[in-house]
Amino acid sequence: MKQLLFILIIFSISLNTVSAQNSSVNEDVVWDIITARLFSDYSSYAYRFEEDIRIQLKGSPNQEDSTIFQTLINDLNSLTETVQVTLVKDSANFIISILPSNDGLGLNQDMDTEEYVIQKVELDFNLRYINSYEEKLRDYYFYTIRSLTKLFHFDADIIGYGGIFYYKDKPEYIAFSDIDKEIIKKLYSTNFYHDLKKNTIKTYGYLYYWNIRYKSTLKFFLTFISIIIAAIGLLFIQSRYVKKTTHKLKDYFKAGFLVLILTGLIYWIFILPAFISSQSTHYFSNLAFFILAYLPLGLIAIPFLYYSERFLLKNSQKFLQRQTIIFFTTIIAFLMGHLFEILIFIALQHLNFTNISTKPGLISPTFALAAIITAFLRILLNWSNHRIQSMVNQKDVEIAKMKELKNQAELNALHSRINPHFLYNSLNSIASLAHIDADKTENMATGLSELFRYSINKENKTFVTVAEELEMVKKYLEIEKNRFGDKLVYEIHSDESTLEKQIPKFLIQPLVENAIKHGLSKIKSTGKVSVEVKRIEKNLIISIADNGPDFPAEPVSGYGLQNLHDKLDIIYGNDARINWENGENKHIRIILKNQFNQ
Template identity: 30%
Template structure:
């Protein structure tokens, strides 16, 4: 009996000295370390809740060992010093203290005797030499309240007083708070502290200074204000907001990421996303780079706005480069797979389905590899990334559908425009032909009028030739095109008329490659050239006029050349209605695949160079 009294006295003295030591003011570095200890044990970085008993704390002890009562009583004295604004004490029987709220204030502690509610399914610590703790009770993770705790401690008969004390203190103290930090993100430890470990294991622990600091601060009325002050001073105000309100900041991050993505799509969907490059491979690589840059920008923005991590510029550069390389690699693989398995003759729906499947499969592979190679990459992270890949794959299918709808509408419009353009071209060519013939008629009638008084015989011959020429031309008024042979026949008729007028002052020659006679060209393409050579060439000189018409093959098609020995062409553009009509006809019919040119040296010639690949 005397031995027990002496041990109790020593225990009380030890506890008193520990309390006094705990009362002494901590140096700033130690206090900062203790606060970090609290941060890493009581918070998981998702919300600002640190769970604890909201009212008084009573312990209902069931034991047959008087030492257990002494240990619990001494522990209560220490807790009273640490939590002075709460009533902390024994509850011998719940029937003796009807004012106690069992659900909110009571800890049932049984030592080698099961407490009430022994039929519950208890969690347990490791069994070390027959010593083990069984525990149950609700501790909020997303709510601040701790409700009734049930603890059953089994100790072997040979356990020492110190070991008994360690197990009881550990069980009671761990019931006063919720340890919910992240072990892999923990950097602050204190030797043998009860709250060091995240597992419920009492072996080798003791009620240390940092444990007292945690209990004292957690149960102080201004705990959150003190913790907020520490986070801001130790890091920053942004860190404080992001650390304690990660759920809210996650929503902000998601919104920012969506806005950045939508902005990129809105500004690049025409110029990049829906652009068809000459080499199809570029479609994949450039889009991959766009997505990679978007991801990097999003990452940097979110890191600045709502991240609590500390990143260096070099780290950002390495991560960004690795991400871009990964995107380009996956895009290259995707291009190869789609190029191998997707055929041009497949339906749009089948192509789109295969593209969704291939994209989802290829984007899922890195997640599976990381899950099996990186220790910190868990199954939940893998599932999240695979789900994200599936959503993006569906998004790609949706964009492909939108693109196909747009392309179909554009194709329909193009067909309609081509039809309208064809009708317009036909009308314009008919208009040009209608203008050419009256112009030629005007010149021919002038020639007939000039001969009427001087040579009636030639006048009659010219009038008949003109009649035959127009009869020949009228028979083809419904046609937009003629063969080269037919056009040259018209030119011959015209030159015969002009030769009658000029007599010996006009000579002409015509040469056509036989292989070209059946080729179709626009009506009245050659005649205005010859007419211009007569009117502005031969008629302006006193010597004999020479006109040469040739239609010859070229490497890419054929040439139409009209030469004359009249005065040189003026500088600049060729003037005259006839040549202007020829230029318009070439532009309408050949659409840039034929060239109209003229030169004075080494000989005066007008040339139409036609590409036969039309």
């Protein structure tokens, strides 16, 4: 009798499977279940087997168990398109263990979370909880079919469905319904994602589809958009009202209402995914509601903020204390404004101007979030205004300091261009040569005159070409050579590509003068000075070498390098560097970075 009853049950399931192919199933309900249960907040794909499903029975299965699972396999093969379901003895990727009554009950799914693929399933059945064929049939179908995917969001209610994919835990009575079969059929079809996109967009639009497939990306994008809108809005408000404010209540109202509208817009963007998930398509009507709801709030909140903060902030100088005052006055203003909204609602209800029976509550999560967002927006606005004012003040100080350094550098440069000792020695040399060599005397006087003309700088030129600077260096060295005679040998080299490059005036000549003053004048043998200007990649390199005594550890003050360092710092900032080296290759070098485009 029991065998006959079991066969009738199996036959009934088979008939249900066949009839399911022809039965009419609500497509919208099927896709609603798929989107609600098979997709999570962080997955863009539904989990499923991509290889054929090879089921192996282990433990203590009997003939009845084998018959049930063979029937289940036949049902699944009539539904799945991308995989074939078979019953195997080894090499299984779906292992079902029929355990004695004293063992446990469990499910283990091995998944590739990057590819959203179920690789292996181990499902254990405990016979202790199975007391009849109907219970065995129900449990085997329920847990096996659910293991073909991964389920999410059991808190989401789906009207019109109560099947295998609905419940978090196994109910007392449940069957493999037509909707369950249609879910498996669609999930394991070759066009699953194409059909999902087509049906979802047709029914609920693109936003709902994007919210299903790319929910985390959509949330990140909306958060990014809200930050951009907040930044642009605050900059607009600040440039339009804060910086040009006359500190009148009228201006405060204008800026305050803009902040409230900005708050409504940002809050709407934040909760937009919730609207999308609820399958609502009235996005912009919801936005209008949020913005309009803030208008009566502003009538009370803005004057309160205007007068309270003028009184409280007047005696507060600490930045953190001012932000705390702004935060709490904003919260209090929201409470007062919302209370005013409630009073208006009660008055309208009393006068029968509205048929809404439920009045708004005093405090709700939505209200609290809007109040906090507005408070932080006002803090951000105040902070940005404080920051800009601090930057302006700092910039004024820097400009004043730069002018002072510029004036000092120019004064120092004037002092160092023509060294009085150099002028004295040069005039003595000219006087001595006048009776000996008239041509040399003329050349030396002409060179000294041109050097003076270059130093006077009637055109107020800050920059000259490398070629111009090297020409003056050559004239200076010729004058010094008339003094030292054969004791001074010099050479000047420059790359062709550097000659037209602009450099600060009197950048090289003071260094050459230092080489003679602190170097060659201290030795008895022939002194050698070498000037080299070259290009290395994008940098301009200026080197002055001599064979005099080594530089001291810090050749700054005594060698006139401080003036040069200040000048380079003002003009080039971090793109200029001075270094030196002692020894056989004694030299001082100036590196001007990024002076060439290629």
